[in-house]
Amino acid sequence: MNILKNNVVGAWMTDIDDTLVYSGEMPDENKINQLADFISTLKKYHILWVPMSGVAMVKLGPRILFRLPSEVLDHVVYYGGDGSLKYAYDESSSSWKEDQSFSCLFSDAQTYMILGDTEYRSSMSELDELNNVSDAALEQNIREIRDFLDKKGYGSVPGILDLLKDELKKNGVDPDLSEAYFRGGSVSWMMLGDISADPYHSDVNIALRKKLIDISKKWLAEHNHLADLGSTGINVPFPGARGIKFVLIGNDKERSAREMISCFGLESQHVIFAGNELFDGGNDNMIRNIEDVHLLSVGDREDPGPAVINGRIKQGLKLIAGVEANKHWMDYVVGKLQSGEEWKSILKGIRDVAL
Numbered sequence: 001m002n003i004l005k006n007n008v009v010g011a012w013m014t015d016i017d018d019t020l021v022y023s024g025e026m027p028d029e030n031k032i033n034q035l036a037d038f039i040s041t042l043k044k045y046h047i048l049w050v051p052m053s054g055v056a057m058v059k060l061g062p063r064i065l066f067r068l069p070s071e072v073l074d075h076v077v078y079y080g081g082d083g084s085l086k087y088a089y090d091e092s093s094s095s096w097k098e099d100q101s102f103s104c105l106f107s108d109a110q111t112y113m114i115l116g117d118t119e120y121r122s123s124m125s126e127l128d129e130l131n132n133v134s135d136a137a138l139e140q141n142i143r144e145i146r147d148f149l150d151k152k153g154y155g156s157v158p159g160i161l162d163l164l165k166d167e168l169k170k171n172g173v174d175p176d177l178s179e180a181y182f183r184g185g186s187v188s189w190m191m192l193g194d195i196s197a198d199p200y201h202s203d204v205n206i207a208l209r210k211k212l213i214d215i216s217k218k219w220l221a222e223h224n225h226l227a228d229l230g231s232t233g234i235n236v237p238f239p240g241a242r243g244i245k246f247v248l249i250g251n252d253k254e255r256s257a258r259e260m261i262s263c264f265g266l267e268s269q270h271v272i273f274a275g276n277e278l279f280d281g282g283n284d285n286m287i288r289n290i291e292d293v294h295l296l297s298v299g300d301r302e303d304p305g306p307a308v309i310n311g312r313i314k315q316g317l318k319l320i321a322g323v324e325a326n327k328h329w330m331d332y333v334v335g336k337l338q339s340g341e342e343w344k345s346i347l348k349g350i351r352d353v354a355l
Helices: 029-044 057-063 070-075 108-130 135-151 160-170 203-222 224-229 253-263 285-289 322-338 343-353
Strands: 010-015 047-052 077-080 085-090 095-098 179-182 186-190 244-248 271-275 294-297 308-310 313-315 318-320
Touching (some): 010 343, 029 047, 029 322, 047 070, 047 253, 057 095, 070 085, 077 253, 108 135, 108 160, 108 179, 108 186, 108 224, 203 224, 203 244, 253 271, 253 285, 294 343, 313 322, 322 343
Parallel strands (some): 010 047, 010 271, 271 294, 294 308
Antiparallel strands (some): 077 085, 085 095, 179 186
């Protein structure tokens, strides 16, 4: 990591989907350039830009991070995989590097029991191709996993995603539409595929996804959350906007934020987090547990409380939320920094001028 830790005075932490960009969106070059300008301004005033997401680097990289100019990347830290992975840009190799001291991952056996055989092979084949691992090594890995599961009493237990796909069939939904993403310390499964959130919001699909989440939680509880197959158990911590998340217990945005604050020796009041799900059950809500961090809610709703700033903005008679509201606050911060105002003062001022 090339960031000079003693030169950092604060951080702008941000959720990605439906905060920075729309869920599933591939931002165009204009948006990438706007983001690069924002990060460049933060860097000039010794402030980190810290994106946080459930998305793995293999997906977010081509979408956003790999497209940013290298000159701003020494002030960017990415926490992905629902708080299980950390990356920073390495100038010497001109590439993003995983901080393995932070990684907190599923065991192979846990991954296999969540994904099932077919999805496990697909996910591992992608990783093995990146790491130049042979097909024979993958087959040996699967044999060892099955031997271990037999000894643990899981030999005849189907993987959870196999059960969920069977439930899709029963409800007239093609299971081949679904997509699974293994992210180290989490798995995200999209029952309708990785598409926009709109199809997931129909009454029928809301009810079906709730049923699938209930099945998942019951299955995990019946199998001790797979804690006997790894260092700790797995849960379904929040419903999300589309997929069903299976996350190693303890992996979340709070873990990422605490590590970032400690790593750079920051005071919590010099850190802001912008997100759209600062409500009970939302994937941003665990940040509430860190005292004094400024919480900027740009979602349609948030749980009330003194820590949360209502970041929606008023345009005429309309309240604007999400990506547009977040862009407003990014522009606000840039203007204040360029006018010479101190970072700590800017963060306090956001609360004063917000709705």
